[in-house]
Amino acid sequence: MNWGLFFDLTVSGLTLGSLYALIALGYSMVYGILKLLNFAHGDVYMVGAFLGWYALHALGGPLNPTFTGAVVLLLMFIVAMLGCGVLGVAIERFAYRPLRNAPRIAPLISALGVSIFLQNSALLIFGAAFRDYNTFALIGVKTYSIGQLFFSVPQLLTVVTAIGLMIALTVFVARSRLGKAMRSTSFDREAASMMGIDVDRVISVTFFIGSALAGAAGVMFALVFGQIYHFMGFIAGLKGFTAAVLGGIGSIPGAMVGGLIVGLAESYATGYLPQGSTFQNLYVFALLILVILIRPSGLFGRAAISKV
Amino acid sequence: MRSRRATAIAGVLAFSAALAVVAAAYATPNRAAAPSAQAGSGAALVKCGKTRTIGFMAPVTGPAASIGIQQVHWAQYYVSTYNKTHKTKLKLQTEDTQLGAPTGTAEALKGAQALAGSPNVLGVVGPAGSNEIVGVTKSLKDGGLAWVSGSSTRTSLTTDGTRTGYMFRTVPPDAIQGPTVANFILKKLKYTRVYIIDDQETYSTGLADTVQQVLKTAGSTVGRDGVSQQQSDFSSLIAKIPRDTQIVYIPWQLPPKGQAFGNQMKSAGKGSIKLMGSDGLFDSSFASVGSNVYDSNFPLNPKSKIITGFKKLHGGDGEYFGAPTYAATQVVANAIDRSCKSGSTTRAKVRAAIRSTKIPASQSLIGVAIRYNRNGDLSTLHKFGLYKSNGKVFVPIAG
Numbered sequence: 106m107n108w109g110l111f112f113d114l115t116v117s118g119l120t121l122g123s124l125y126a127l128i129a130l131g132y133s134m135v136y137g138i139l140k141l142l143n144f145a146h147g148d149v150y151m152v153g154a155f156l157g158w159y160a161l162h163a164l165g166g167p168l169n170p171t172f173t174g175a176v177v178l179l180l181m182f183i184v185a186m187l188g189c190g191v192l193g194v195a196i197e198r199f200a201y202r203p204l205r206n207a208p209r210i211a212p213l214i215s216a217l218g219v220s221i222f223l224q225n226s227a228l229l230i231f232g233a234a235f236r237d238y239n240t241f242a243l244i245g246v247k248t249y250s251i252g253q254l255f256f257s258v259p260q261l262l263t264v265v266t267a268i269g270l271m272i273a274l275t276v277f278v279a280r281s282r283l284g285k286a287m288r289s290t291s292f293d294r295e296a297a298s299m300m301g302i303d304v305d306r307v308i309s310v311t312f313f314i315g316s317a318l319a320g321a322a323g324v325m326f327a328l329v330f331g332q333i334y335h336f337m338g339f340i341a342g343l344k345g346f347t348a349a350v351l352g353g354i355g356s357i358p359g360a361m362v363g364g365l366i367v368g369l370a371e372s373y374a375t376g377y378l379p380q381g382s383t384f385q386n387l388y389v390f391a392l393l394i395l396v397i398l399i400r401p402s403g404l405f406g407r408a409a410i411s412k413v
Numbered sequence: 414m415r416s417r418r419a420t421a422i423a424g425v426l427a428f429s430a431a432l433a434v435v436a437a438a439y440a441t442p443n444r445a446a447a448p449s450a451q452a453g454s455g456a457a458l459v460k461c462g463k464t465r466t467i468g469f470m471a472p473v474t475g476p477a478a479s480i481g482i483q484q485v486h487w488a489q490y491y492v493s494t495y496n497k498t499h500k501t502k503l504k505l506q507t508e509d510t511q512l513g514a515p516t517g518t519a520e521a522l523k524g525a526q527a528l529a530g531s532p533n534v535l536g537v538v539g540p541a542g543s544n545e546i547v548g549v550t551k552s553l554k555d556g557g558l559a560w561v562s563g564s565s566t567r568t569s570l571t572t573d574g575t576r577t578g579y580m581f582r583t584v585p586p587d588a589i590q591g592p593t594v595a596n597f598i599l600k601k602l603k604y605t606r607v608y609i610i611d612d613q614e615t616y617s618t619g620l621a622d623t624v625q626q627v628l629k630t631a632g633s634t635v636g637r638d639g640v641s642q643q644q645s646d647f648s649s650l651i652a653k654i655p656r657d658t659q660i661v662y663i664p665w666q667l668p669p670k671g672q673a674f675g676n677q678m679k680s681a682g683k684g685s686i687k688l689m690g691s692d693g694l695f696d697s698s699f700a701s702v703g704s705n706v707y708d709s710n711f712p713l714n715p716k717s718k719i720i721t722g723f724k725k726l727h728g729g730d731g732e733y734f735g736a737p738t739y740a741a742t743q744v745v746a747n748a749i750d751r752s753c754k755s756g757s758t759t760r761a762k763v764r765a766a767i768r769s770t771k772i773p774a775s776q777s778l779i780g781v782a783i784r785y786n787r788n789g790d791l792s793t794l795h796k797f798g799l800y801k802s803n804g805k806v807f808v809p810i811a812g
Contacts (some may be wrong), residue, residue, distance in 0.1 A: 113652030113681065121646060233474040233511060235669035237698075241676060248682040257680035260648075329680075330645045331673040334476065336515045337645065375649035382650045383613065383639045 109253040114376040115369070120260045120329055122368020123267030127322035128345025129352065129360035130274065131193075131315030137291040137355035138311050140209070141201060144216040146319055147342015148223035149192055153185040153320025154333040155227065158236050160184035167242035174244045178262075178328075185324045186317040193316025194309050202305070220342075227335035235334045238327045263325040270318060271361050277314075278357060287311055291355065319345075340386070344371075347393045353406025362404060367392070455557015455760025459532060461753035464502045467492075467745050468528035468558065470521065470539030470549075471738070475511030476642075476667045479696050481541060483735030484563060488538055490723050491742040501753075503746055506531060510540050513642055513667045518548035525549035529556025535752075535763045536560070536745040538738060542666060543567035543616035546580065554579050557760040559767050561745050563738030564711075566590055566692060567619045571788040581767055581789040583740035583779060584711045585797060587616075590691065591623025593797040594662065594709050598624075598689070599631050601811075604659035608636040610650065612665045620664040620691055642667060647674050651681045660687040660707075668696035675702030692797075695734045700802035708807050711737045712798045714780035715809065733807075740779050744770050 128150055135143045160181045165171040172180075200219045204212040240259055248257045278284035289297040290307045298304045326341070327333045344367055352363025367389055374388035375381040381388070396403070469488055472481030485507070492503045508524025521540050528534050529552050537553060537560035540546055546565050553560055554576070561581045568586040570576060598604050607628055611621035621637070628635045636658070640650055642665075651674075654661060661678070665671055671694040678684055679702075688706045690699055695710040713720065713736050723739075724731050748766035752758040772783040779794065786792040800807035 109656065110652055114649055117646075117648035117652055120648065233476070233514065234478045235476055235667075237669065237672065241679070248680060250682065255682040257682075259680065326645075330648075331676050332645050332669055336643075339515070340643070372649040372652075376653055380639070382644075382653075383641070385649070 110376060112254040114372045116254065116256045116260060118369035118372030119365065120263050120368070121371060122348075122365035123264050124322045124326050124341070124364070125345050125348045125367050126361045126364025127267055127270065127318045127325075128341060129348035129364045130271070130357060131319050132346050132349035133352070133355055133357055133360040134287075134311050134315045136349070137357075138287065138294070138308055139201070139205070139212075141212050142216065142346070143196075143201075143315075144213070144342065144346075145196055145200075145219035145223060146315070147338035147340075147345060148220050148227075149189050149196075149316045149338070150319040150323040150326075150341055150345075151227060151333070151335065151338030152192060152223065153189045153323030154327045154337065155231055155236070155323075156188040156320065157181040157185040157324035157327060158238060158333060161238065161243070167239040170243065177243065181324055182266075182321055185320040187320075189320025189323070190313040190317040193312040193319075196316075197309060197312040202308075220338075224335055224338070231335060233335065235332045237331050238333070240328050240331060244328075257329075259325075259329045263329050266321070266325060270321060274314065274318070275357065283307070283310060344389060347389060351393055351396050351403055353403030356403070356405040359403055359405030366404075455764065457532070457557075458757050458759055459535060460757045461501075461749075463500075464504055465535060465746075465749050465753065466504055466506050466531070466533040467742065467749070468531070468534040468537035468539075468560075469505040469507045469742075470510050470524050470528070470537060470545070470560075471507070471541055472512035473507065473509040475509075475520075476513035476669060477511075477541065477693075479668050479698055480564075480693070480734045481510075481512065483696075483732035484539070484541060484738040485735070486727060486732055487563075487723065487735035487739040488742045490726070491739045491746070494722075495746060501750070505538075506534055510542070510545055512540075512542045512545060515643060518542075518545050521545040521549050522552060525552040525556075529553055529558055534558065535749050535758065535760060536767065538563065538741045538745055541565065542614070543570060543619075544614045546570055546576075547615055550576055550580075557764070559745075559748075559760070559764040561741040561767060563736075563741035564692065564734070565616065567616050568623075569619065571790050577788065578764060578768065579789075581744065581770075581785055583737040583744065583783065583791065584692070585794050586790055587620045587623055589795060590709055590797045591620055592627055593799070594620075594689065594691070595624045595627035595631075597707075597709075597799055598660060598662070599628065599633065602660065602687070604687070605633045606655070606657060606659045607633055608638070608654050608658045608661045610638045610640055610661065610663050612642045612663075612667070612670070613639045614642060614666060616666055616693065617664045617691075621662070624662060624664070642670065645670075645673060647677045648681065651678055651683060654678075654683060654686070656683065656686075658683075658686050660689055662689045664691035664693065666693035668694050668698045671696075671699040672702055675699065675706065679703075692734065695800070695807060697806050700805060700807050702802070704802055704804045706802040707810075708800045708802070709797045710734065710800060710807070712780055712794065712796055713737075714778055717778040717780070719778040730806075736778055740772075740777060740783060743772065743777075744783060747772060 131146045164177050170177045200215045201212050286302045286307045348363035348367040349360050352359030370392050371389050375385045471484045496502045510521035541564045543565040566587045568588040609621050611617040690708040692710045752762040752766040774782045781793040784792050801810045
């Protein structure tokens with residue numbers, strides 16, 4: 106057994122999986138409350154990556170930052186998360202809220218339209234050329250090793266930050282008033298409204314949080330893998346959606362676990378399966394189909410009961 | 414009944430809005446609507462006039478923009494030099510191909526159709542990518558247009574018989590680049606543990622196959638893999654590369670991807686493994702990965718006054734990837750001049766004139782005279798240049 110390869114693939118898988126988990130959380134949260142698949146979510150992640158890039162360059166750029174690397178990173182995350190949060194609220198307000206009582210196909214089409222709109226707006230505003238975060242200049246190239254396990258600073262940062270954000274979200278949803286309101290609304294929107302919960306506000310907050318997490322994921326992706334471009338949200342969004350479905354759409358723990366599973370599956374497929382790097386997406390989506398065939402509600406989801 | 418009608422109307426409106434967004438996003442107001450192509454022979458007579466139009470296809474934007482813009486600069490340099498010294502003038506009708514974009518070769522196809530349908534366009538410089546040429550061949554041939562590429566190197570483009578008389582190039586094919594690279598790895602660097610990764614495009618797989626074959630025949634240990642051009646995360650792929658690999662050969666088309674790959678190799682603790690790119694990665698972004706990076710590129714005459722003049726106008730940067738595009742523009746312009754002697758010409762005559770090009774070495778920046786064999790390859794050029802990064806740019810080295 107080549108343990109070096111196994112550890113490398115595991116680190117890579119956990120890094121990717123953390124990103125997918127953050128994206129999947131946004132899908133799950135929105136679906137849980139609105140029963141809407143927000144296909145624009147992957148493009149919100151892309152916008153987050155660009156906001157982080159612009160914040161980096163507004164702060165002097167990677168070669169000559171105004172502050173230390175850590176402070177610049179923190180500010181990049183704040184800008185990306187706040188910007189994407191506001192974007193998410195705006196998308197909900199103008200693209201989904203007017204269609205809340207329409208048949209489900211209408212907001213779905215609206216979501217697709219928003220996705221295309223965001224991709225092409227990014228193309229128009231940011232151009233088609235790739236942008237590079239130049240992470241090495243910003244936070245260094247250092248790679249750590251423990252035996253045959255190697256990991257870099259950006260990878261460690263990604264996994265730790267993602268876990269921290271997921272824990273914060275879980276505590277927020279479980280312990281805070283707003284979190285309780287979110288859970289009530291996802292359980293029964295009408296009843297929650299009758300209980301005096303401002304459902305519109307709860308939905309807006311949900312979109313804000315989900316989009317902010319996607320923005321953070323965009324910055325982390327760019328820090329680890331370097332490059333951003335206007336179309337990067339498409340596949341990432343699909344894989345985030347896959348992770349959400351795999352974990353059980355509507356379930357927050359399911360989204361986290363689903364993301365990690367998808368990341369690890371992709372990584373191990375690349376490393377061990379025939380033509381793995383060529384067909385890694387094929388293997389990931391085949392896994393999705395397999396899980397849905399065996400357990401249609403996902404790993405943590407529950408079969409929905411409909412009253413007739 | 415009323416609510417059903419309202420629902421249907423809402424659905425139609427939403428769908429129409431989505432369609433309108435798509436149409437607006439893809440509208441290219443500056444490009445002529447794709448008209449039907451002219452008859453395939455290109456026999457329609459065109460009055461030459463004082464200003465002659467050359468079609469120009471390059472990745473002006475998109476993932477390959479960093480090398481495409483070099484081609485743009487060199488083509489414009491030729492045109493501006495020509496216009497200063499000739500009574501007749503040249504102008505370029507530029508079509509952006511967005512090589513490497515997620516839409517594949519769709520933009521290149523639109524550009525080819527636009528050029529084929531523009532009656533004043535007499536010949537074409539470009540496109541840049543071998544895969545783009547496969548995509549646009551029919552459109553350009555149907556329009557009777559010849560094209561001269563300053564960068565596409567896939568061998569079969571000129572040997573499979575489908576483009577004879579239409580396609581020409583000012584760079585040697587991969588049948589030369591591949592053995593040059595393999596022999597450099599074997600005999601100069603003396604490496605026997607090599608890993609090759611192609612980007613699954615026409616240009617890359619051909620080159621990778623050639624190098625792999627030569628190395629394996631010589632007894633080297635060669636790993637092989639492929640990755641999509643759209644991929645940005647190479648970490649799992651990099652994990653597969655054995656740590657005792659001496660060099661990784663990546664004949665890719667997109668310099669940003671090469672840069673990302675090199676940086677991710679460093680992140681994975683494999684920064685000491687040498688990297689070698691091909692002409693598609695010949696760019697300062699790939700060179701910036703570090704001094705362990707090599708590349709092969711089209712041969713140029715470094716003492717050429719043309720190169721010196723270009724560098725003066727571009728801050729000392731030779732933008733060497735684009736230099737053969739100067740030669741390609743020169744070939745097309747030269748052919749138009751010769752075929753326009755009577756005041757009018759046809760695309761078929763321009764094609765024939767390109768085929769009979771004879772530009773002496775003293776006027777050529779590729780170091781040799783420009784003459785073509787029957788396939789459309791240079792009959793005079795038989796080598797590729799080799800380069801090493803100094804941490805910022807590539808500098809030539811002996812092979």
